Amino acid sequence: MYGEEYGHARPTSLTISSNTDHVIQQQKRRLENCRKALGDAEKMSNILDLEISELQIKLQESQDNITTTERDKAALDREIEKQHKEKEAGKLLLDDMAREKRNSDD
Secondary structure (H helix, E strand, O other): OHHHHHOOHHHHHHHHHHHHHHHHHHHHHHHHHHHHHHHHHHHHHHHHHHHHHHHHHHHHHHHHHHHHHHHHHHHHHHHHHHHHHHHHHHHHHHHHHHHHHHHHHO
């Protein structure tokens, strides 16, 4: 009643109510924006997780290829060594045969 005599009781209560509604609407918009940002962040996180998984697979494939290459190189080195030994044995055999031939010719 006191406020009504001076004509500002209703506008003040309307202003407070209006400001409160405005603040509530702003908070709702902020909350919605936060939810949207969180959703976007989760999607980006999922995409990054997939990209990381793909890179891990490529890394594992590369490591497997390196292992295979090293194993193939080791096998090739063994084969080369084997052939080298066979060549040396062949030379020794030829030398022995040549010596025997010379001895038999004498």
